[in-house]
Amino acid sequence: MGALRAADGFSVSRESVAVEVKDLHAFYGRQEALKGVTMMLPANAVTAIIGPSGCGKSTFIRCLNRMHEEVEGASVQGAVIIGEANIYAPGVDPVEVRRRVGMVFQRPNPFPHLSVFENVAAGLRLNGMHSRSEIADRVEEALRLAALWDEVRDRLSAPGTSLSGGQQQRLCIARAIALQPQVLLMDEPASALDPVATSRIEELAVSLKSVYTIVIVTHNMQQAARIADKTAFFWLGELVEFDDTDTIFTLPKDKRTEDYVRGRMG
Amino acid sequence: MNAERRPRGHVGARRRRDKTMLVLCILAVIVAVVPLLFILGYTIVKGLPALDLRFFMMDQPPAGASGGGLRNAIVGTLFTLVIALVFGVPTGILAGTFASEFGKPKLAESLRFVNDVLAGVPSIVIGLAVYGIVVASMGHYSGLAGGIALGMLMIPTVTTTTHEMMKLVPDALREGALALGAPRWRMITSIVFPSALRGILTGIMLAVARVIGETAPLLFTSFGNTHLTFNITQPMDALPLRIFIFVASPYNRWQTLAWGGALFLVVIVLILNIVARLLGRKRARD
Numbered sequence: 001m002g003a004l005r006a007a008d009g010f011s012v013s014r015e016s017v018a019v020e021v022k023d024l025h026a027f028y029g030r031q032e033a034l035k036g037v038t039m040m041l042p043a044n045a046v047t048a049i050i051g052p053s054g055c056g057k058s059t060f061i062r063c064l065n066r067m068h069e070e071v072e073g074a075s076v077q078g079a080v081i082i083g084e085a086n087i088y089a090p091g092v093d094p095v096e097v098r099r100r101v102g103m104v105f106q107r108p109n110p111f112p113h114l115s116v117f118e119n120v121a122a123g124l125r126l127n128g129m130h131s132r133s134e135i136a137d138r139v140e141e142a143l144r145l146a147a148l149w150d151e152v153r154d155r156l157s158a159p160g161t162s163l164s165g166g167q168q169q170r171l172c173i174a175r176a177i178a179l180q181p182q183v184l185l186m187d188e189p190a191s192a193l194d195p196v197a198t199s200r201i202e203e204l205a206v207s208l209k210s211v212y213t214i215v216i217v218t219h220n221m222q223q224a225a226r227i228a229d230k231t232a233f234f235w236l237g238e239l240v241e242f243d244d245t246d247t248i249f250t251l252p253k254d255k256r257t258e259d260y261v262r263g264r265m266g
Numbered sequence: 267m268n269a270e271r272r273p274r275g276h277v278g279a280r281r282r283r284d285k286t287m288l289v290l291c292i293l294a295v296i297v298a299v300v301p302l303l304f305i306l307g308y309t310i311v312k313g314l315p316a317l318d319l320r321f322f323m324m325d326q327p328p329a330g331a332s333g334g335g336l337r338n339a340i341v342g343t344l345f346t347l348v349i350a351l352v353f354g355v356p357t358g359i360l361a362g363t364f365a366s367e368f369g370k371p372k373l374a375e376s377l378r379f380v381n382d383v384l385a386g387v388p389s390i391v392i393g394l395a396v397y398g399i400v401v402a403s404m405g406h407y408s409g410l411a412g413g414i415a416l417g418m419l420m421i422p423t424v425t426t427t428t429h430e431m432m433k434l435v436p437d438a439l440r441e442g443a444l445a446l447g448a449p450r451w452r453m454i455t456s457i458v459f460p461s462a463l464r465g466i467l468t469g470i471m472l473a474v475a476r477v478i479g480e481t482a483p484l485l486f487t488s489f490g491n492t493h494l495t496f497n498i499t500q501p502m503d504a505l506p507l508r509i510f511i512f513v514a515s516p517y518n519r520w521q522t523l524a525w526g527g528a529l530f531l532v533v534i535v536l537i538l539n540i541v542a543r544l545l546g547r548k549r550a551r552d
Contacts, residue, residue, distance in 0.1 A: 067445060072370075099447030109438040113460045123446035126456060172442070179446060 017083040017182045018043040019064060019213060024078035026059050026068055033059045035237040036078070041230070046205055046214045048228030048245065050221060052260065056237040057217045061185050064215065065101035066094035082183060099127060102176030102212075103185045107192050108168035110160030110175075116152050119160040119171055123179045138178050145211070146174035147204055166197025173204060177212070184208065186216040190223065202227045221261060225249050233257045309529045316526025325494050326508065332519050336527050338494040342409065342503035343478065346488055349413020349498060350420055350477060355470055357417070358424025362466075365425070366432035367454050378429070385422035392418050393483030401487060409495075409502030412488025416480060420473040427469025431462035464545055471542035475535045481506035505531055 019041040026034035034056045041047045049057040062068040063076055066087060079086045087097045110119045118125075120139040129135055143149040148170045152163070160171055169189060176184060186205065190198040205214055206227050218224050224231050225245060232242040233256075241248060241257040252258045320335040327334025361381070365374045393415050400411040435458050443453040481504075484490070489501040490508065505527045512524035 065445065067441065070441070070444060095447050095449050097447075098445055103445040105438060105441060105445075107438060109436075109442040111439060111442065111457055111461075122443075122456070123448075126443065126446055126448035126452050175442075175446065 017213060019183055019215070020079075020081040021064075022079040022081070024060070024063060024080060025076065026056070026063050027075045027077075028071065029073040033237050034063070037234075037239045039232060039239055039242050041213060041215055043213045044209055044211075045229040046209050046216060046227050047230045047232065048224035049215065049217045049232050049234060050219070050224050050260070051234035051240075053219070055234040057234045058187055059237075060234065061103075061187050061215055061217050064183065064185055065103050066097045067103065069094065099179055100181050101183045101185060102179060102181035104169070104172050104176055104187065104189045106188045108165060108172050110163070110168050110171050112159065112161045114160055115157045116160050116163065116171060117156040120174045120178050123175055127179065138180075139174075142174040142178035145177055145208065146170045147200065147207075148174055164197070166193050166200060169193060169197070169201060170204065173201075173208075177208070182213065184212040184214050186214065188217050188219060191219065198223070221249070233260060235260070306532065309525065309532055312522075312525035313527075313529030316522045317529065321523070321526050321530075326492060326512075326523065327519055329515070329520070330517050334519065334523070336505065336508060336523055336530075338491060339503045339505045339508035339527060340530075341494055341496070342488070342491065343505045345409050345496070345498060345502060346413045346416060346484070346504055347474060347478065349410060350416035351470070351474070353414050353417030354420030354473065355424055358421045358469075358473075359428050359466065361421070361425040362428025363432065363454065363459075365429045367450075367458065374429075378426075381422050381425050384418075385426075388482075389415075389419055389480050390482035390485075393485060393487055396483070397486045404499070407487060407489035407501040409488050409498040409500065412484045412502060412504065413498070415483040415487045416477040419477045419480060419483065420470075423473035423476060424466075424469055427472075428462070428466050431465030431469070432458055434465070435461045468542045468545045471538045471545070475538040475542070478534060478538075479506050479531050481510050 021037055021039050021041070024034055024037045025032060037060060049060060051057050059068060064080055064082075064087075066076075068074050068076055076088060079088055081087075082097075082101065085092070087094075087101075111122060114122060117139055120142050121135050124135050124138055129138075140149065143152065148167060151167060152158075152171075155162075160168065163171060169192075173184075173186075173189070189205075190201045193201065202223060205216060208214060209229075216224075216228065228245045230242065231245040231248040233240045233248060233252075233254075235256055241252060241254045243253075248257060249261050252261060320333060322335060322340060323337060324333070324335035325338045326336060361377070365377045369377060396411050396415040396418065400414055401407055404411070439457055439461065440453055443457040444450075448456065484504050484507050488504055488507070490511070491501045491503040495502060509524045509527045509531075512520040512527070515521065515524075
């Protein structure tokens with residue numbers, strides 16, 4: 001994807017940061033969904049989270065922007081350090097965390113009452129940006145980064161929901177990166193899309209890693225193998241193995257990882 | 267032979283039963299629809315002659331006189347409705363929003379129960395309550411008291427529709443907004459509320475249609491006024507009140523005006539219902 005070519009005429013100087021997770025426990029009521037995860041997600045890289053359904057991978061990613069606690073009865077213990085700061089330190093406002101950590105969901109969820117343009121502008125407006133020209137610049141930049149600009153430049157005022165499924169998902173990515181977050185979380189972003197749209201999302205994830213730290217949850221092992229620099233295997237709420245993607249798929253150290261990547265489990 | 271005939275007999279009996287029930291159903295429909303058509307037709311026949319320019323431009327005539335209109339009652343109803351909207355709509359919307367977005371499931375459930383009870387309270391009891399609170403403390407009847415009474419009658423409808431329409435907004439949109447770093451209140455005002463707006467408007471229209479013809483709660487709140495007034499702290503007239511008084515009077519012109527007022531009310535309620543229905547249908551298609 002040429003989204004980051006200099007020819008596009010804007011600079012990308014934002015600093016992406018590593019995410020350090022320390023002994024992270026997550027609960028739904030009394031049930032423990034994550035049992036002490038410790039790992040270091042490197043900056044400017046794609047980290048894939050794989051594992052069978054119910055292994056806690058979605059819960060894990062939702063802990064990285066404090067969305068987990070939005071579920072009734074959910075709670076978190078441990079630390080997640082993004083850049084310098086622990087987002088679970090007392091007094092930290094989850095709203096502030098979510099501005100710095102963008103998220104893309106499993107199903108595209110553009111706001112149905114808003115146009116393509118306004119969907120991307122939504123995050124900026126929700127956070128109190130008012131200058132029209134500034135918003136227009138940021139929207140265009142985000143749409144270019146999301147490799148969607150050329151497809152929607154003529155219908156910026158059409159409803160966001162009028163786009164195809166794949167375009168809607170890239171619109172949601174644009175919406176997330178318009179806020180210029182430091183980390184971009186993707187929760188099975190391609191699971192509701194066809195193969196062509198999926199490969200565009202994958203290319204996008206790879207191209208965006210020069211700007212962002214990307215964490216992607218996927219149940220598709222080929223997808224992890226194609227795009228991730230690092231891969232983590234979760235099983236029953238535990239981090240079983242975390243290594244370079246090549247190592248995970250060719251020479252896993254743990255028997256459970258090996259079974260899973262060979263398709264003998266899950 | 268018997269064995270062959272018996273099933274046929276069975277089928278015949280079933281067919282007869284089927285026919286009987288069908289006829290009963292059709293009769294029931296006729297019983298339900300005919301009075302409605304009769305009321306509509308009778309109101310049109312009796313009321314249409316009264317609906318001329320005078321009806322809207324002139325105040326009510328003195329007893330026994332000819333001419334005049336119902337301007338005092340029409341303006342009174344309009345003012346009372348505006349007060350009711352100002353009082354009832356924000357209250358209902360805020361209560362519905364609370365139930366949908368903030369209430370824990372149990373709290374929302376009890377709120378819903380209280381709301382249903384309020385919806386079931388006879389309107390004259392609401393009128394009594396407002397009499398005790400507003401009229402007694404002001405010392406006299408007023409359009410304001412009447413508006414508050416109608417507003418209280420609107421609250422349950424507005425609360426329920428707001429709650430249900432906001433519940434229909436998918437959680438994925440809420441998550442999307444929260445993940446963009448929107449505080450909860452911004453998520454509600456910018457994302458949830460616009461998505462539910464059309465349904466809420468429908469609810470408001472139906473609430474207005476419900477209270478516009480209410481007579482009982484106005485009897486001892488806005489009381490009625492034979493003269494035109496724009497002062498909401500004074501007793502104020504309303505169409506249902508005026509119809510109530512005029513239709514029972516021995517004067518020809520008053521009776522005609524009462525029928526005109528009735529027709530006018532029916533037409534407005536019909537329009538409100540049609541618009542609400544159109545709004546609702548458009549939402550379903552979106």
